[in-house]
Amino acid sequence: MSMRSNMKTVRISIIGFGYVGAGLAEVIRRKRADLVSTYGLDVRIVGIADLNGIFIDEQGLDEAELLKLRTGAKDWERPGGMTTLELIKELDYEVMVETTHTDVTSGQPGLTHITTALESGRHVVTSNKGPLALEYSRLTDLAAAQGCALKYEATVGGAMPLISLIRDNLAGNGVLSIQGILNGTCNYILTRMAEEGLPYEHVLKEAQELGYAEADPSSDVKGLDTAVKLVILANSVFGMNATYRDVEVTGITAITPDALKLADDAGYVIKLIGEVSREGCLKARPRLVPKDDPLNVGGTLNVATIKTDLAGDITVIGKGAGPIEAASAILADIISIYR
Amino acid sequence: MKISMDIELKDIPGQLVRALQPVSDSGGNIVSVVHQHDKKTPSGRIPVQLVVELDEQRLERLVRALTERGVRVVRTGEERLKESMVVLLIGHIVHSDLRETIDSIDRTGFAEVVALSLSMPSVDEESSASVTISAIGDQELREALHILEGTAKEKGIMVIAPI
Ligand SMILES: NC(=O)c1ccc[n+]([C@@H]2O[C@H](COP(=O)([O-])OP(=O)(O)OC[C@H]3O[C@@H](n4cnc5c(N)ncnc54)[C@H](OP(=O)(O)O)[C@@H]3O)[C@@H](O)[C@H]2O)c1
Numbered sequence: 001m002s003m004r005s006n007m008k009t010v011r012i013s014i015i016g017f018g019y020v021g022a023g024l025a026e027v028i029r030r031k032r033a034d035l036v037s038t039y040g041l042d043v044r045i046v047g048i049a050d051l052n053g054i055f056i057d058e059q060g061l062d063e064a065e066l067l068k069l070r071t072g073a074k075d076w077e078r079p080g081g082m083t084t085l086e087l088i089k090e091l092d093y094e095v096m097v098e099t100t101h102t103d104v105t106s107g108q109p110g111l112t113h114i115t116t117a118l119e120s121g122r123h124v125v126t127s128n129k130g131p132l133a134l135e136y137s138r139l140t141d142l143a144a145a146q147g148c149a150l151k152y153e154a155t156v157g158g159a160m161p162l163i164s165l166i167r168d169n170l171a172g173n174g175v176l177s178i179q180g181i182l183n184g185t186c187n188y189i190l191t192r193m194a195e196e197g198l199p200y201e202h203v204l205k206e207a208q209e210l211g212y213a214e215a216d217p218s219s220d221v222k223g224l225d226t227a228v229k230l231v232i233l234a235n236s237v238f239g240m241n242a243t244y245r246d247v248e249v250t251g252i253t254a255i256t257p258d259a260l261k262l263a264d265d266a267g268y269v270i271k272l273i274g275e276v277s278r279e280g281c282l283k284a285r286p287r288l289v290p291k292d293d294p295l296n297v298g299g300t301l302n303v304a305t306i307k308t309d310l311a312g313d314i315t316v317i318g319k320g321a322g323p324i325e326a327a328s329a330i331l332a333d334i335i336s337i338y339r
Numbered sequence: 340m341k342i343s344m345d346i347e348l349k350d351i352p353g354q355l356v357r358a359l360q361p362v363s364d365s366g367g368n369i370v371s372v373v374h375q376h377d378k379k380t381p382s383g384r385i386p387v388q389l390v391v392e393l394d395e396q397r398l399e400r401l402v403r404a405l406t407e408r409g410v411r412v413v414r415t416g417e418e419r420l421k422e423s424m425v426v427l428l429i430g431h432i433v434h435s436d437l438r439e440t441i442d443s444i445d446r447t448g449f450a451e452v453v454a455l456s457l458s459m460p461s462v463d464e465e466s467s468a469s470v471t472i473s474a475i476g477d478q479e480l481r482e483a484l485h486i487l488e489g490t491a492k493e494k495g496i497m498v499i500a501p502i
Binding site: 179250254255256258259261262263265266267268270273275285286287288289290293295 | 425426427429430456458460465466467468469471497499500501502
């Protein structure tokens with residue numbers, strides 16, 4: 001009774017139907033009943049856009065059908081020659097999910113997508129780091145002026161809750177610093193090098209074969225990806241107005257098995273640690289982590305220790321990447337808009 | 340040898356300078372001075388902690404000189420290097436004169452390189468070293484790391500410090 005009368009239909013568009021975009025469609029398909037019974041939300045995907053085309057249905061698209069686009073079992077269309085920007089502006093929906101690729105130098109195409117959606121009065125949820133790392137304050141100001149939500153939990157730490165953990169659960173605390181492993185590729189490489197005594201190039205190749213590192217791994221291993229995530233934390237948690245150029249960055253490419261062995265002898269592991277503090281420190285560089293420290297997590301895991309004035313140290317560990325994991329953070333952001 | 344001294348000064352201006360003069364007169368080096376203006380002993384004096392580098396045989400004379408100047412010497416003892424830190428270095432460490440890098444820390448008087456292990460694949464390849472630095476206090480330890488980072492940067496050596 002009350003359930004039905006409180007039911008809210010949430011129409012979403014997904015811009016960029018790659019791993020994460022499709023992951024979200026899959027998650028919405030799996031969680032449809034829970035979304036209704038637990039949150040009173042009837043979430044419908046009414047439009048998706050990719051470089052290859054567009055699908056729209058104001059009643060809601062069938063997720064299982066959409067997922068066929070990823071396997072090639074279904075071909076893309078482009079009704080009436082509609083462009084991505086026309087979809088963003090003209091379709092009837094409440095939330096735009098932006099999951100195109102991250103470009104930290106231009107922020108595009110995400111920056112234009114997000115700006116256009118906010119200007120058309122749509123809430124925005126994104127996993128795309130570029131726009132937030134480059135134009136955080138302009139975008140949050142625009143969202144506030146439009147009375148729209150702008151949510152981006154998936155940009156930092158994937159499934160690992162960090163931004164909403166600090167904003168909601170640690171409300172009232174002063175955050176002194178955040179320190180952690182924000183890149184699963186680097187963590188995998190350093191963990192394997194330490195465990196097996198293998199050189200960097202060898203482990204990188206292995207990581208690429210397993211899909212833990214991209215064909216061009218430079219953004220990960222040179223520390224840029226960590227820097228970009230730090231910037232999002234710096235701006236959203238510490239109110240800075242930083243861009244990735246403000247981060248002092250040293251990557252992991254120079255780390256040798258010898259160095260890892262020396263660290264091991266002294267009771268440490270080496271990890272690429274991102275660090276942001278309220279004094280304005282912004283650094284991404286290899287550090288020695290005591291083996292018994294909570295930041296010593298292996299494999300592709302991400303971890304962050306938040307130092308606060310009331311709660312002390314809080315450490316979260318979780319999967320930093322993966323389409324379903326990223327979609328988990330996106331779904332939580334969507335639900336939070338209607339809480 | 341490093342000697343720490345707890346002394347107490349009269350609460351009138353110029354006393355700290357008065358207390359430090361005999362240290363240099365007796366050939367000693369002042370390593371650190373902790374002077375807490377806002378703290379007072381029950382007798383209204385100001386406690387100061389000094390660490391000086393001094394020949395042990397000259398300590399007695401220094402204490403006498405201080406006492407003659409109205410400085411109360413409450414305690415003297417050998418200062419130990421209490422705080423330690425392991426730091427890794429990666430790069431052309433041997434070519435870039437490791438000795439000089441270590442000296443830059445030993446010269447401070449408040450910190451020393453107490454252990455070093457080097458791993459060198461071959462002379463021309465990059466090598467790694469783990470360096471243990473000890474210092475008389477936490478602040479001094481951080482200062483020593485700062486000095487090391489400065490020297491290493493000039494030489495293109497990567498420093499990996501503990502979190
Ligand atoms: N993968 C993860 O685990 C993860 C985790 C957290 C955050 N993220 C972030 O989430 C975003 C998506 O990641 P992903 O792994 O899903 O990347 P992806 O597979 O490369 O997906 C990006 C999609 O956007 C499409 N696209 C590019 N330009 C477009 C445009 N102008 N209009 C519409 N669509 C466009 C691409 O189409 P084409 O394929 O035709 O080029 C592609 O399908 C990235 O920003 C990434 O950094 C990813």
